[in-house]
Amino acid sequence: MKLQRLVYSVLTITFFVSVGFSIYFFSQARASDARILKADTNNSPIPRYHFALIGEELEHDYWELVGQGAKDTEEEYEIAIEYEGPRRSNPEEQRKLLDMAIKSKVDGIIVQAVNNSFLPLINKAVDQGIPVITIDTDAAKSKRFTYIGTDNYEAGRLAGEELIEQTNGSATVGIVTGSFDNAHHQLRVQGFQDVIEQKSDISIVAIEESSITQVIAEEKAQNMLTKYPDLNALYGTSTHDATGMAEAAESLGRSNDLYIIGFDTLEENLQLLKQNKVDALIEQEPYAMGNRSIDLMMDIMENKEVKDVYHTDTSVVTKADLSVINE
Ligand code: BGC
Numbered sequence: 171m172k173l174q175r176l177v178y179s180v181l182t183i184t185f186f187v188s189v190g191f192s193i194y195f196f197s198q199a200r201a202s203d204a205r206i207l208k209a210d211t212n213n214s215p216i217p218r219y220h221f222a223l224i225g226e227e228l229e230h231d232y233w234e235l236v237g238q239g240a241k242d243t244e245e246e247y248e249i250a251i252e253y254e255g256p257r258r259s260n261p262e263e264q265r266k267l268l269d270m271a272i273k274s275k276v277d278g279i280i281v282q283a284v285n286n287s288f289l290p291l292i293n294k295a296v297d298q299g300i301p302v303i304t305i306d307t308d309a310a311k312s313k314r315f316t317y318i319g320t321d322n323y324e325a326g327r328l329a330g331e332e333l334i335e336q337t338n339g340s341a342t343v344g345i346v347t348g349s350f351d352n353a354h355h356q357l358r359v360q361g362f363q364d365v366i367e368q369k370s371d372i373s374i375v376a377i378e379e380s381s382i383t384q385v386i387a388e389e390k391a392q393n394m395l396t397k398y399p400d401l402n403a404l405y406g407t408s409t410h411d412a413t414g415m416a417e418a419a420e421s422l423g424r425s426n427d428l429y430i431i432g433f434d435t436l437e438e439n440l441q442l443l444k445q446n447k448v449d450a451l452i453e454q455e456p457y458a459m460g461n462r463s464i465d466l467m468m469d470i471m472e473n474k475e476v477k478d479v480y481h482t483d484t485s486v487v488t489k490a491d492l493s494v495i496n497e
Contacts, residue, residue, distance in 0.1 A: 217250035221278045221467055222271035223460065224264060225306070226382070228255035231436045232409055232456050236305065239460025240280070247468055252276070259348075259382035265291055272300060278467045283309035285351050301470045305463050306456075307354040308479070315470055318463045318480040320454045322354040325484045326361025329405055329431050332450050332486045333366070337429050340371040341403040344394040346415055348382045348408030358407040358433070375401060380411050387414025388421075395422050406432040412439050416447040435487050443489050455482040 223240050225233040237253035244251055252271070256263035261284045268288065271279050272295045279295055281288065283304045289312045292302050296313040308317040333341065343366065348355045359377065366372050376394045380387035387410050395401055395418060404415045412432025419425045425447050432439060435453040442448040459482050469476050 215248050217244075217248060219247075219249045219277040219467075219471060220252070221249060221280060221464070222252045222254060222267075222276045223305075223463070224267050224271065224279070224281045225253075225255040226259050226264065226282050226284065228253075228257055230409070231438075232434055232454075235456035236460035239457040239462075240464050242461060243464040247464065249464070249468075251464070261285065261287060261351075264288075268292075268295075271295075272298060276300060278303070278470065280305050280463045280467065282306045283312065283314070283353065285353055288312070301467065303463050303466055303470075305459055307352065309353070310479075316466055316476045316478060316480060318466060319459050319482055320354070320484050321481045322357035323361040324481075325433075325452050325454070326358035326363075326407070327365045328361075328484060328486060329358070329433075329450075329452050330362040330365030333362075333403060333405060333429065333431055334369055334372065336431075336449065337372070337403055339369050341373075341429065342398065342401050343372060343374045343403045343405060344391065344398065344401050345374060345377040346380050346387050346390050346394075346404065346406045346411040347377060348380055348411060350379050352382075355407045362405055362407075380406075380408065380414060382408055382410055384410040384414040384417070387411040388417045389414075391415040391418035392422065395419070395424060395428075402427065403429040404431070406430075409434040409436055409439065412448055412451065413442065416442045420447060440492065443487070444492060446489065449488065451487045453483075453485050453487045455484075458482050 223237060225236055227233050233255055240251050241253060254267050264284065265288060268281055268291045278301045280303045283292060284307055289309055292309055292312040292314050295302050302314045304314045304317045306319040345359060347359050366374060375398050378390035378394060380390055387406065391404060391414060406412045406415050415430050419428045419430065430448045431450045432448055433452045435451050439448060439451055443451060466476050
């Protein structure tokens with residue numbers, strides 16, 4: 171009798187446990203079906219291509235605009251873009267990201283070719299059948315398919331011409347450049363020097379490197395202003411240089427008697443322009459660079475011919491331009 175009751179109990183427990191499991195798995199299956207159905211009705215097609223876009227500083231406003239320009243094409247072309255970059259300027263890390271993109275066999279790579287050390291990796295990608303477009307900074311000697319971005323040499327010339335005009339052709343100038351190593355900064359300095367050298371009343375007394383940081387730009391500008399008291403104009407080639415130079419001028423009480431020209435019309439620099447702490451900015455087109463780089467990559471995917479170089483616009487922006495825009 172006892173044994174019979176035990177058997178009944180075991181059977182009853184087993185019955186309820188199995189019913190419990192059945193209900194659980196049934197509801198799980200329903201939920202999974204619903205998820206599949208939702209994904210299906212989302213109408214999100216599988217991307218036709220995966221591209222990697224690798225810039226200098228992931229969270230920098232400038233690169234975020236480049237990234238946004240590229241990502242805004244995803245839907246139109248049914249593609250996926252991985253926007254990547256080191257948190258702070260770090261060419262070694264940037265090269266690692268490039269290498270990883272090659273290893274993960276993306277369909278195309280858009281990369282800022284900071285300096286010559288990027289050449290072997292760009293060539294490796296192309297040799298493995300991955301087309302590469304350089305952006306913002308070119309590596310013309312590599313196997314890249316095309317370049318899209320500022321004509322950095324001409325941008326330097328533009329800054330030089332503006333400085334000559336605004337200082338009436340007479341000035342003692344200090345330069346703070348992002349990096350002596352980086353191709354675009356070298357070109358921006360070269361273009362500037364070539365224009366300035368034609369003017370006998372303008373001399374460049376110092377060129378310092380900011381390592382693409384505002385703090386070092388400020389420190390270098392301060393040292394220059396202290397060492398050369400007659401220095402009355404500053405030229406900076408990266409976004410951070412303009413901000414750093416303006417800080418240095420302010421802390422030495424020189425904001426009013428210094429002419430400062432820098433790069434990029436990003437919010438922080440525009441504020442300095444409004445407050446007369448910076449006199450002019452060279453405007454680049456980061457959004458257009460990112461956006462058009464994808465049009466070009468799609469042309470490459472479709473075996474269409476692309477030109478060797480596509481230059482985006484640059485222009486000089488002063489406070490007067492801002493009031494025109496705001497009216
Ligand atoms: C340059 C970029 C750079 C950014 C921030 C821009 O002027 O074109 O290459 O990453 O400044 O330094």
